[in-house]
Amino acid sequence: MPDVGDFRYYDEWDLWSAGRGSLGTEPEIHDHVRRVFAIQTAMSAPLLAPTRLLHSAQSSTSQHAYEIARIAMEEGRGRDVWVSVVGDTHFWSAGNELDAHMGLLDQLEPAGWLLTVARPQNSWPSVVSPTEVAGLMRTVFALSKEYEVIIGHGDLQALPAVAAGATTVGTGWDVRQRICAYPDYASRDGGSDGGRWFERRTLEILLGALMPNEYSVLLDQDLSRAERLTQGIIASGPGNVFSHHARTLTSIIEELNLLTGKARVDRYRDRLQAARAEWVEVQRITGCTSAASQWIDPLLAGVDQFVVDEGW
Incomplete structure (x- = not known):
């Protein structure tokens, strides 16, 4: 490198x-x-x-x-x-x-x-x-x-x-x-090896993450939305934050692994589109700078290109 x-x-x-x-x-x-x-x-x-x-x-x-x-x-x-x-x-x-x-x-x-x-x-x-x-x-x-x-x-x-x-x-x-x-x-x-816990909070429905202060704002301003997007509340502490992140990835991957071919891609594409819609309100509430334009749009465009290339 x-x-x-x-x-x-x-x-x-x-x-x-x-x-x-x-x-x-x-x-x-x-x-x-x-x-x-x-x-x-x-x-x-x-x-x-x-x-x-x-x-x-x-x-x-x-x-x-x-x-x-x-x-x-x-x-x-x-x-x-x-x-x-x-x-x-x-x-x-x-x-x-x-x-x-x-x-x-x-x-x-x-x-x-x-x-x-x-x-x-x-x-x-x-x-x-x-x-x-x-x-x-x-x-x-x-x-x-x-x-x-x-x-x-x-x-x-x-x-x-x-x-x-x-x-x-x-x-x-x-x-x-x-x-x-x-x-x-x-x-x-x-x-120093520079190792440090990464403490952004991962929200499953958003297919993305928020900074700790952004997540706190979301909890304060719209608790029910935060619970729904996160699939529960993320406990404080770096170990808990990472455990939640790993569980979130596992949940999404296990869901996709139950499917094959076009159905598998379609399910993920549905998730991306749902996440894109949710990010609009989350960005308004929290003022976060990394939103659908970074977490979702380039991935969705890539998935769409793949679908076209495969003739689906």
Whole structure:
């Protein structure tokens, strides 16, 4: 990633025989993959192939990412190996080039997929492109017909991918677990890891979140609305706030996982449209700045593009 430099914990692992990141030759790739798989096996974790960040779906870097995945499948020696694909907005918006790259990877027949969108900013909600949303949905829809697909660092903004067939998304108590952002891997001053509880309150019906003071205003001004949008009242305290957030994501994903195909996408689209209508009054009451224009509109536009592309 650009400006990456926080290697304090990463360098505790013996991942390289040569210098960190040395993947220039096939023997170096084999060596790195073996070391990664040895650690994963010792942890009794599934085997997950390493990869490279992609800015383009048709480039020397994307070809290199394919070679890493291919060698990982060889090193798996018949065991189940998952493949990672990590790309920025441009990558996931690449249309036919994206389809060609994923089609090549799909021929490797991995046990499952971990897909991630990398972003230049760590704001939440992220700045999302409708073409990126449609591209990720199209990829998930194709892959999930045969394999399990997980969206890493996805959180609420990866729910379109769940609608397309992903089984679950990555989240966390720290915003860095909800967004895969370049600044979060930069060098840190003073040895601090910068970890902190993320205390925005997640409202299920809104498919979004409010700042603590905004949520307090909503409780004070319209308690019944707050209870309905939140599906109950969120208890104070960072641990409770995150537990509620995780339960909210689980509830939405479990609902979508009961459906398949067009019905699954239609159900999520209905949720987006309902959320968009609710945000109008919530924004009036609380004065919040992040509303439907950030939480809903780009996702809904991406879902609509996907629906058109599929001829539904």
